[in-house]
Amino acid sequence: MSQVPKPVPTGFTEQQLHTLFELISDGVWDWHANTGYVYRNPAWYAMLGYDSHSLDNSVLTWENVIHPEDYPRVMAHFEAYLEQRSEAYCIEYRCIRRDGSHLWVEDRGYIIDRNEDGTVARMLGAHRNIDDRKRLVVQLELRNQSLESLVAERTRELSWVNQQLLRQLDENRQLAERDSLTRTANRYHLEKTLHQECERARRFREPLALIAMDLDNFKPVNDLYGHARGDALLIELVEQVRPHLREQDMLARWGGDEFAVVLPGTTLTQACETAQRIRKAVAELAPVGECRLTMSYGVVQWREGENQHSLLARADQALYRAKAAGKNIVAE
Numbered sequence: 001m002s003q004v005p006k007p008v009p010t011g012f013t014e015q016q017l018h019t020l021f022e023l024i025s026d027g028v029w030d031w032h033a034n035t036g037y038v039y040r041n042p043a044w045y046a047m048l049g050y051d052s053h054s055l056d057n058s059v060l061t062w063e064n065v066i067h068p069e070d071y072p073r074v075m076a077h078f079e080a081y082l083e084q085r086s087e088a089y090c091i092e093y094r095c096i097r098r099d100g101s102h103l104w105v106e107d108r109g110y111i112i113d114r115n116e117d118g119t120v121a122r123m124l125g126a127h128r129n130i131d132d133r134k135r136l137v138v139q140l141e142l143r144n145q146s147l148e149s150l151v152a153e154r155t156r157e158l159s160w161v162n163q164q165l166l167r168q169l170d171e172n173r174q175l176a177e178r179d180s181l182t183r184t185a186n187r188y189h190l191e192k193t194l195h196q197e198c199e200r201a202r203r204f205r206e207p208l209a210l211i212a213m214d215l216d217n218f219k220p221v222n223d224l225y226g227h228a229r230g231d232a233l234l235i236e237l238v239e240q241v242r243p244h245l246r247e248q249d250m251l252a253r254w255g256g257d258e259f260a261v262v263l264p265g266t267t268l269t270q271a272c273e274t275a276q277r278i279r280k281a282v283a284e285l286a287p288v289g290e291c292r293l294t295m296s297y298g299v300v301q302w303r304e305g306e307n308q309h310s311l312l313a314r315a316d317q318a319l320y321r322a323k324a325a326g327k328n329i330v331a332e
């Protein structure tokens with residue numbers, strides 16, 4: 001089969017080229033740099049709301065439709081292309097339409113002819129309407145910003161709720177583990193800690209001591225001076241005892257006028273010395289009317305295999321012996 005030779009392109013005449021441009025829907029421009037003449041097709045005028053060929057065929061027409069805020073950026077890019085500092089001329093900017101509204105365009109152009117000295121002789125380009133896309137992007141950005149601020153607001157709210165919950169949790173823990181009058185550990189906290197300390201003593205073969213203590217003749221204080229004075233005395237008592245305890249010791253209110261001190265890493269002898277110091281300090285409290293204040297003390301050291309209940313029971317027995325022996329006494 002014989003090949004039909006392709007026709008050799010003869011090129012368009014200027015007239016044919018412009019006829020072609022008249023049919024194109026993008027805004028085509030054709031700049032003859034040496035004369036300053038600029039051809040613009042009907043679509044270019046329509047895009048900006050003008051009648052075809054109704055504006056001056058000069059570069060100034062283009063400059064006048066560029067949004068003033070975008071003008072410096074467009075010119076810098078255009079010059080960079082003309083001076084061959086950038087490879088392409090392609091830029092997005094706003095044009096001002098005849099009715100004063102703004103239209104986003106993408107402007108793209110190519111130098112199709114240069115003078116012998118390298119300067120531009122002719123450049124061909126087209127404006128494409130990208131307004132819908134740009135406005136959509138702006139809308140999406142705005143929506144994104146409002147979503148981000150919504151998320152930030154919700155995060156702030158959640159973090160506040162979280163803080164409140166943590167505070168509430170802390171308060172609940174305090175309520176569950178503290179005696180409301182004296183702010184010492186309560187019986188529940190005492191038993192829990194004592195259980196843990198018995199386990200530690202077994203695990204690390206460390207001594208552990210417990211002092212049980214009970215106010216002597218507290219009933220007359222209540223009876224003679226009222227329950228409120230009795231309450232105040234219990235608070236004073238705790239303040240008097242605390243300075244004689246170490247950081248790791250735990251003072252707890254076991255019952256009405258009964259207290260206990262858990263002393264980790266402490267032998268019976270050392271605990272008895274502590275109890276004596278507390279005894280002296282309590283005895284120094286100012287008497288309530290005719291009532292002199294003292295306490296009785298039962299001191300024990302943890303024994304191998306013993307649990308918290310048995311330890312507490314032995315301390316209570318020692319306390320009973322102190323009471324029986326005449327009160328204001330430390331008994332083992």
Ligand SMILES: Nc1nc2c(ncn2[C@@H]2O[C@H](COP(=O)(O)OP(=O)(O)OP(=O)(O)O)[C@@H](O)[C@H]2O)c(=O)[nH]1
Pocket residue numbers: 181214215216217218219220222226227228229230231234255256257323327
């Ligand atoms: N003010 C006040 N009194 C309390 C509280 N809890 C218990 N009591 C009182 O503590 C007193 C304890 O009385 P008793 O167990 O007979 O002890 P006591 O009078 O100290 O006598 P001995 O322990 O034998 O020395 C009672 O009068 C209780 O009403 C309290 O929270 N506040």
